Amino acid sequence: MAPDIENRKMSRKTDPPPVDDPLKGRKKRQISVIERRLKGDPFVRQQGPVIQLKDQSMRIRWFNGEISHDKIFVAEHEKGWIKVHKDDVANPEQLGAFTITPEGWITRGQRGQEMCMMMPKAAAEAVQAAKEARNIAGMQSQTKQREKLQAAVAAFGLGDEFVDKTKSVEIHDFKGPSG
Numbered sequence: 001m002a003p004d005i006e007n008r009k010m011s012r013k014t015d016p017p018p019v020d021d022p023l024k025g026r027k028k029r030q031i032s033v034i035e036r037r038l039k040g041d042p043f044v045r046q047q048g049p050v051i052q053l054k055d056q057s058m059r060i061r062w063f064n065g066e067i068s069h070d071k072i073f074v075a076e077h078e079k080g081w082i083k084v085h086k087d088d089v090a091n092p093e094q095l096g097a098f099t100i101t102p103e104g105w106i107t108r109g110q111r112g113q114e115m116c117m118m119m120p121k122a123a124a125e126a127v128q129a130a131k132e133a134r135n136i137a138g139m140q141s142q143t144k145q146r147e148k149l150q151a152a153v154a155a156f157g158l159g160d161e162f163v164d165k166t167k168s169v170e171i172h173d174f175k176g177p178s179g
Helices: 004-014 024-039 069-076 092-097 121-138 142-155 160-167
Strands: 058-064 106-108 112-121
Touching: 024 121, 058 069, 058 121, 069 112
Parallel strands: none
Antiparallel strands: 058 112, 106 112
C-alpha cells in the first residue's frame, strides 16, 4: 500500500478531539421549562411568558391602550399602577417575547399597545378587598329589592295591577367575581 493511503486509514481510527457541548445551557433551560409545564396542565399552554421582577412584592398586569385612548394614562395617574422598566426585570432573557420602548418600558402587541405595569401586591389586594366590600354592600335582601321595584312601578303610575305583579317576582341573590 502507498504511504498516503495508509495514513488516511489511520486518521479515520483516531477519535475527534473533545468538543464542549454547544447545547449545554439550552438543555438545562429546556429541562426547567418541562418541569414547570408538568407542574400545571401539560395540555394547556400557559397564559404567556412570565416576567419575574427583582422586587417580588410587586404584582404585574397588562393594560391595553387600544381599548381606550387613555387606558394606560388612567392606570398610571388615577389607579396607581407603575410602568415596568427593563431594569425592574430579574432575568433579561425573559424579555425576548416582548418589545422594549426607547425609554425602556416593556410592551407587547403588534404596535406595543399593551403596557406592562406593576403595583405592590399589598396595595393591589387592598384595592380588590375594597371593591369586593363595595359590591357586597350594594347587594340587598330580597325584601328590600322587591320594595324598591314596587316603589319604582308605583312612581311611574302604572297602576295597582303592576304593583301586584311585582309581589310575585322572584329575586335571586347572586355573588359573582368581583373586580
